[in-house]
Structure formats: C-alpha cells, structure tokens
Amino acid sequence: MLIMRHELLLIVITVILLIAEIFLPVNSKRKIILPAILLMAAVTVAGFLPGTPGVLFGGMYQNTYLTTLLKNILNIGALIVFIQSADWLKQEQNRERISEFFLLILSTLIGMNYMISAGDFLMFYIGLELATIPIAALAAYERMKEKSAEAGVKLIFSSALSSGILLYGLSMIYGTTGTMYFTDVAPLITGAPLQVLAFIFFFAGMAFKISLVPFHLWTADVYEGAPVNVTSYLSVISKGAAVFIFTIILYTVFHKIAVLWSDVLYGIIILTITVGNLFAIRQQNLKRFLAFSSIAQAGFILLGIIGQSQLGMTTVVYFVLVYIFSNLGAFGVVGIISNRTGKENINDYDGLYRTNPNLSLVMMLALFSLAGIPPLAGFFGKFFLFTAAAKQGYYWLVMIALINTIISLYYYLLVIKAMLLNSSDRPIERIQSDPYTRIGLLICVAGMVIIGFTSPVYEMIFNLSFGLY
Amino acid sequence: MSILTLFIIIPVLTVVGILASKSHMQVKWVSVVGMGLQLLSAVVLILLYLAERRAGNMAEVLFVQDNLWYDTLNIHFFIGADGVSVAMIGLTALVVFAGIFASWDITDLPREFFTSLILLATGVFGFFISLDLFTMFLFYELAVIPMYLLIGIWGSGPRHYSAMKLTLMLMGGSAFILLGILGLYFYSAPDGGPLTFDLIKISKVTIPADIQLFLFPFLFVGFGVLGALFPFHTWSPDGHASAPTAVSMLHAGVLMKLGGYGCYRVAVFLLPQAAHELGWIFIILATIGVIYGALGAIWQKDLKYINAYSSVSHCALVLFAILMYNQTAINGAIMQMISHGIMTALFFALIGMIYGRTHTRYINEMGGLMKVMPFLAVAYVIGGLASLGLPGFSGFVAEMTIFVGAFQNAGTFHRVATIIAASSIVVTAVYILRVIGILLLGKIRNEEYETITDAKWYDRISVIALIAGITIIGMAPLWLSDMINSGLGPIMQKLLAVTP
Numbered sequence: 001m002l003i004m005r006h007e008l009l010l011i012v013i014t015v016i017l018l019i020a021e022i023f024l025p026v027n028s029k030r031k032i033i034l035p036a037i038l039l040m041a042a043v044t045v046a047g048f049l050p051g052t053p054g055v056l057f058g059g060m061y062q063n064t065y066l067t068t069l070l071k072n073i074l075n076i077g078a079l080i081v082f083i084q085s086a087d088w089l090k091q092e093q094n095r096e097r098i099s100e101f102f103l104l105i106l107s108t109l110i111g112m113n114y115m116i117s118a119g120d121f122l123m124f125y126i127g128l129e130l131a132t133i134p135i136a137a138l139a140a141y142e143r144m145k146e147k148s149a150e151a152g153v154k155l156i157f158s159s160a161l162s163s164g165i166l167l168y169g170l171s172m173i174y175g176t177t178g179t180m181y182f183t184d185v186a187p188l189i190t191g192a193p194l195q196v197l198a199f200i201f202f203f204a205g206m207a208f209k210i211s212l213v214p215f216h217l218w219t220a221d222v223y224e225g226a227p228v229n230v231t232s233y234l235s236v237i238s239k240g241a242a243v244f245i246f247t248i249i250l251y252t253v254f255h256k257i258a259v260l261w262s263d264v265l266y267g268i269i270i271l272t273i274t275v276g277n278l279f280a281i282r283q284q285n286l287k288r289f290l291a292f293s294s295i296a297q298a299g300f301i302l303l304g305i306i307g308q309s310q311l312g313m314t315t316v317v318y319f320v321l322v323y324i325f326s327n328l329g330a331f332g333v334v335g336i337i338s339n340r341t342g343k344e345n346i347n348d349y350d351g352l353y354r355t356n357p358n359l360s361l362v363m364m365l366a367l368f369s370l371a372g373i374p375p376l377a378g379f380f381g382k383f384f385l386f387t388a389a390a391k392q393g394y395y396w397l398v399m400i401a402l403i404n405t406i407i408s409l410y411y412y413l414l415v416i417k418a419m420l421l422n423s424s425d426r427p428i429e430r431i432q433s434d435p436y437t438r439i440g441l442l443i444c445v446a447g448m449v450i451i452g453f454t455s456p457v458y459e460m461i462f463n464l465s466f467g468l469y
Numbered sequence: 470m471s472i473l474t475l476f477i478i479i480p481v482l483t484v485v486g487i488l489a490s491k492s493h494m495q496v497k498w499v500s501v502v503g504m505g506l507q508l509l510s511a512v513v514l515i516l517l518y519l520a521e522r523r524a525g526n527m528a529e530v531l532f533v534q535d536n537l538w539y540d541t542l543n544i545h546f547f548i549g550a551d552g553v554s555v556a557m558i559g560l561t562a563l564v565v566f567a568g569i570f571a572s573w574d575i576t577d578l579p580r581e582f583f584t585s586l587i588l589l590a591t592g593v594f595g596f597f598i599s600l601d602l603f604t605m606f607l608f609y610e611l612a613v614i615p616m617y618l619l620i621g622i623w624g625s626g627p628r629h630y631s632a633m634k635l636t637l638m639l640m641g642g643s644a645f646i647l648l649g650i651l652g653l654y655f656y657s658a659p660d661g662g663p664l665t666f667d668l669i670k671i672s673k674v675t676i677p678a679d680i681q682l683f684l685f686p687f688l689f690v691g692f693g694v695l696g697a698l699f700p701f702h703t704w705s706p707d708g709h710a711s712a713p714t715a716v717s718m719l720h721a722g723v724l725m726k727l728g729g730y731g732c733y734r735v736a737v738f739l740l741p742q743a744a745h746e747l748g749w750i751f752i753i754l755a756t757i758g759v760i761y762g763a764l765g766a767i768w769q770k771d772l773k774y775i776n777a778y779s780s781v782s783h784c785a786l787v788l789f790a791i792l793m794y795n796q797t798a799i800n801g802a803i804m805q806m807i808s809h810g811i812m813t814a815l816f817f818a819l820i821g822m823i824y825g826r827t828h829t830r831y832i833n834e835m836g837g838l839m840k841v842m843p844f845l846a847v848a849y850v851i852g853g854l855a856s857l858g859l860p861g862f863s864g865f866v867a868e869m870t871i872f873v874g875a876f877q878n879a880g881t882f883h884r885v886a887t888i889i890a891a892s893s894i895v896v897t898a899v900y901i902l903r904v905i906g907i908l909l910l911g912k913i914r915n916e917e918y919e920t921i922t923d924a925k926w927y928d929r930i931s932v933i934a935l936i937a938g939i940t941i942i943g944m945a946p947l948w949l950s951d952m953i954n955s956g957l958g959p960i961m962q963k964l965l966a967v968t969p
Binding site: 374386387391403 | 539540542607622645651
C-alpha cells in the first residue's frame, strides 16, 4: 500500500471532492476551494514522509526514491496552482464549475504519477493519456470564450496525433523486442533500423508533449486561449512530468543508442532554444510570450538530458523544480492582473511598478530567475545545465545556448522595462490581491530565493538520481 | 570568520536597513552609515594586510575563508585577498562612499535607487574577494544586472536604449566567461582527482596548451568587454552618458575594473602560455583602444562623452599593461586601475554636479564657471591634471610605471606598441586642457549662470574624499606599489615559466 501512496492519496481526495460536489448546493460551491487546497497541502506533506520503494503488478509499476521525489515536486507545483487559482475560481462566471477544476487537475496529476512510476510502456501510455485528456477539457474551461474552446480543441487534436505517433513507435518496439517492460526492452535495443524508427516516433510523440521545435506549433495558441491558471499548469507541471519520464526512458531504455539520440537532441536543442527565443521577442500577449519562453526553457532542460550522466539527471530535476517556482511566479502575476483587469499585453504593464510595486517585484524576480540571473535559483539551474552539457564536451552547444540566454534576457528585460522604466497615462490601477494569491506568490519567491542559495536540495536530488544512468 | 565576509554582510544589512526605513532622509543616512562602515573596514583591511606582510606572512592569499557550498560539483564559497584584491577593495569602498553623497539629490524612488546601487557594490566587493570561479562569476553577474535598472529608471537621454545595450553586451561578455570557466573546471584536475573551481588550485596545474589556446580568447574577450577592449567598448560611452551621476562613477570607477581584474586574475594568471602566444592580438587591440579612446574624447562636445572616451583609453591601457609580461608593467596596470577609478569617479561626480547647476553638459554652452563655482572648478582642474599624468597625482605614478615596465620588454613589437600607446598622453593633455579652457576659464557666456551656487556640503564630502585618494597615492605611492607587488609573485612565476 505504501508503495503506491502518492497515487492512492490523490485518488482519495479526488473521491472526497467528488462526493462533496454532489452535496453542495449550487450557490455555495465556493466553499469547496479552501478544503480542496488544504487537502492538497496535506497530500503534499504526506508525500514527504519516508516511503517504501518497490515494484507492483509484476513490474508494471515501480516506485523508487527518485520517483517519490519527482511526484513530490509535481505535488508542490499543483498545490501552488491550486492556491493561485482561488481568486479566479471565485469569479461569478465560474460559480457552477469550481469543483471540476480541482477534479480535472487531480486526475491529470494521478496520470502523471502513474506515468513517472511506469515500469512498462503500457503503464506509461495509460498515465500519459490520463495526464493529457483532462487538460484539454480544462483548456476549454471558459467555454463561452471562443479562444478557450479553440484551445481545447487544438489541444485534444494535437495530443491525439502525438499519442498516435507515440503508440506507433511503441508498437514497433514491441515488435522488435517482444516485450513492453523497460528492464526487458533495454538490453534488446541494438540500434536496428526498425528500432531507430521506433525511437524516432517515440521521440516525436514526446516532443509534442514537451513542445519542442518543430513539434511546438500548438503551444502558443493553446496557452493563449486557455485560462491563465490552466496555462500555468500546462506549461509547468504537465511539461515537467513529461520531461521527467522522457529522461528516465532515454536513460534506462534507450541508453544503448545514446550516440544516436544525443545527436538528435543536439539538433533539437539548437532549434528549440533559438526558435523559441526569436518568436518570444515578437510577442505582445504575455501568455503567448510565456508560451514561447517556456519552449525555449524546454530546450535548456534538454541540455541536462544530453549530459547523459547522474549530473545530467540531477540537473534536469533541479531545473524543473526551479522552473516550477519561477514560471508559476510569473504566471501568478499575469493571472491576477488578467483576472482583475482583463489586460494581458506587455504594453498594458507600462508603469506597473508605480501602482503595484509588489506584483511588479515578484514578476521581476520571476523573470530574472527564468533568465538565469543570480542570486536567484534560475542562475544555479542554468549554470548546472551548462556544466552537465560541457562535461560531455559539448562546448559549442553550450556556447549557442549561452548566446540564447542573452537573447532571452533581452525579451525578459522588455517586460521589466515596461513595468519599471516606462510610464503610462492609464496604468493598471492598484490591485488589492486576496490572501490566496499572496501566499501563492510568496511560496514562489521563497522557492526562487532559497533553492539556489542552499545546496541541500541539489545534493538530495543528486543522491537520489544514483544508478539511473 | 574572515574580515572579508564583512564586505558581503555590511552591504546586505544596509539593503535591509534601506528597505526598512520610512523616509527619504532615513534611506540616505542608512546608506551613508553602511557605506561609511564599509570604507572604514576597507581601511582596516589595508592596515591589517600591510601588518601581516610586515610580520613576514608570505602566504599567497590572506584572510582565507573556505566553506563548501555545492558538494557534488565541488563549488566552494572561498574568499581571500592578496595585495591586488585589497587595493581594489579599497578603491571600491572609496568610490561607493563618494557615490552615495553624489546622489544626495535623488528624489524619484530613492529607496529603490540606493538598494540597486548597494546591490551593485555587493557584486563588486564579492567579485574582488572571491577565489572560487563559480562565486566570482555569480558576483560578476550580480554587479551587472542592477545597472539596467539604475540607468533605465534614473538615467537621462536615450536611457532605455543605453541600458539595454549595456546590459546585453556585458551579459554577452559573461556568456564567454562562463564557457571559459567551464573549460577551466573540466581541465582543473588533469591527473584525476576532484574537479575544482578553486582559482588557486587551478593555478597550480598545467593546462594543456591547445586547451589554453581555445579558452584564452573566451576569457580575455569576456572580461575584456567590461574592461572596454577595443571593438567591444561601444556600450561604454552610451552607458556612461545616460547613467545618473553615482552610477557613472561606480561604473567607470569600479565596474570597468572588474574587466581588467578578471583579465589579470583569470585569463592571464590561469592560462599564461596562451596569453603569451595570443597576447599580440590583444596588445594590438588594446593599443588601438588607447589611441582611439583618446582621439574620440577630443571630438566630443558632451562632458560625459568626453570622460567616457577617456575611460576607454585609460582602461585599454590597463589591458595593454597586463599583457606586457613584466612585473613593473603589471604593477602599473593595477595602479592605473586604482588611479583611474578614483579619478574618473571624481570627474563624473563633478560633471553631475555641474549639470545639476547648469542643466547642460555641452561644453560650448558653458564657460567661465571658475568664477561662480570655484570649488567645483578647482576640483575639476585637479582631476584633469591627474588624468593627464602630472607628477604628484596618482595618474603619473600609474602611467609612468606602465610605460617604464612595458619598454623593458626586449621585443621590437612590444616597444613599438609602447611608444604608440605612450603618445596617447599627449592627446590626453589636448582634450583635458581644451575642456578646462572652454568650460572653466574665460567669460561667463550665459547670464543665467551668474547666480548659480557652489558645491553643497554633501558635494564637498564626495569630492574631497576622492581628491584625497588621488593625492595620497600621488604623493606616497610606495606603500601601494609594495602592496600590489606582494600579490604579483605567483603570476610572475607562471609567466616567467612560459617566456623563454
């Protein structure tokens, strides 16, 4: 029982919320917000209790210290998203559908947990689908808005397509090896042409989920159309989970053809970072802006994967953790401003510091952390990513990535320029944020500041990543 | 705990104090107290250092403190100081202290201004005391980023453009540095054993020649961008011209020294062989920079641009001297950094004060200021004379040392380069005397200027502190040059090992 603790706990609170939803009258659905957040917080805390590693269902499900940690990271992220969503959920138009939000997010979270713990491609695929389909419903949450509905449809189509490609690849793997278990497949991967094809399909399918260039085309539209809080969940937690399992599968299943996939990654990294960055410069809408910035960030994460070592794995996990706090910080600010004023463009942020100094500060810290400026955690994350890649001798790749950090700094500074340097005749008026938002942003800031300065988090991840590569 | 940690703790506490203070006045006084303490501890540090050396302590670095930070990557918070870093710390403390008084008039968002200014100073102090490449790099970036806000919010003229250009160019430089640091890290233990970012340990190993040749350009250019190496200096005139007074002071006076210090401490010290083989390229660039900066200054009409170009010239001379492979020249380079740092801070402070009174920085629109603001005018003349290398001021000591040292080099190439670079002194005299003539002497051209007042008390503190620095070094340079020399042993050993 303890082995599947994370999933079971999430299922329990999902059921509790489901039952509560039935008995709550329509007008008092708001009352579910606080219990939902508290339950999620309890689950997050419970996740940190010492766990038992082990294997279930004959190897389909495996739990290690590392997967426990990864699930905890996702739980923290989801908790922050819950807290940040409270302000938005309380709005009048969401009155009847508050619990759906929690239920759908919790089910994707359960899917992600199963995906990460998969010991077998079938379990992996089931988890992946469970993690994807409810998000499409979430993207279309504000169903009266045309863009939101469009986002939902786009997401479901593109994920259906990518799942199809992924499945095709998996079937080829089964065809060439006769098994679906990671441990059995791994020694049978020899780099035969069909397996290479299978790998490419698998890679393409995952690249859709992580939105790597050239599989990123759905990202900006979906991010823009979906409600901000859903977008933040999609861009951070969803992407983080996909990156985790992608790394694990590359390292454990495909490690024999590492030469092949590191070449593929090399090209994809350059494309992803560069295209993501160059498109981000042109964006006016902050959600699209953050969408392209998150594409570029995904490219940076791959630098850790290409590191192909314990250091690489550690860095990927560490960077995703840092990225959760930084990006959720940025989305939190965009979210509250969008919910209160409906303004989402960079121009609208002109002179924000004079009216809303605290929100601007959080936004500035978050963007600096994303850009990798010390002493924020993003700096450490990026530094370690570069170290991991340089360790394998990819100096030129690191150089290209470094040049891209300068480009990214440019567009992050554009937002900071709008908030602090520009002045405006009609600035966004003073926003009185509610306690939920404040707590949510405070957690993000604390994360950005503390995780970098203090090394224990990194050391802990390093020790848990042992033996993966 | 080493005394050096004070240089991180005091600024951080000051920032906390600033954020906690309620009124503008309180903000300023907290800053003054904090940076005053900083200056005091810098003086104590210098005295302690001299005492240690006199007592016969021949350790390579003193006041060492070593804390393990990231175990996995062997990153340490490792601080310590030798003669060179102690001198640079003294410079920084002095300029920051004067800078606080020079920005007494800031009324727009003072809390944010002083916070950014002191954060910048923290980065600079941290950079000078770090002996671990990782921490060094961290502090380097920490020093660069507040510039964006300082210039962008409180600057003048095309401030948005200048701030962005400066930040991106300097961060571009830092990208080069990072690659170089990673390269050093992975070759820091050729015989096996743990990799390290420790500067002292890396200096003890011999890095293969081809790796040196690959890494040296990255490191030298990376730091060179901040040190105004010739084709990468273009951020400097725009940045200085747009920045508010205190920021120009700190930037030209201290931040540009990070570049020179980095070239000296990281690029040349750790990669001596590459520095020897590739040095000629950068000597040519630096020589061009020296002449180009000086000639550029002649053509400018804006006081800040004049001083910015003169800074390019003087800072290029630092890089020139570092590459000369000669103890005297390198000693001169460090002296030049100190001397130019104080001098240029004085200039920018005065320009800010003059601008605050006349509301123009174009020299043609002013004239005869000696009559209405004698104190500031005299201070300007002193700064000018120091800049053109008049004996008795710090500029003379530094430039003399550099050129004497550089000319001792036997090679024709080095001697020719020295002669060309030395000719910049003449050009310097031209633009300095021209400015003094037009700006201060003669008749008052604009009637409005009849009524302007001389320096206020806070202006005076700032100016006097800086002039004291210039004259003390100018009159009694020996203690400083001995102190610097005491830190040059290790680098000279490495350089002599590679020069045939």
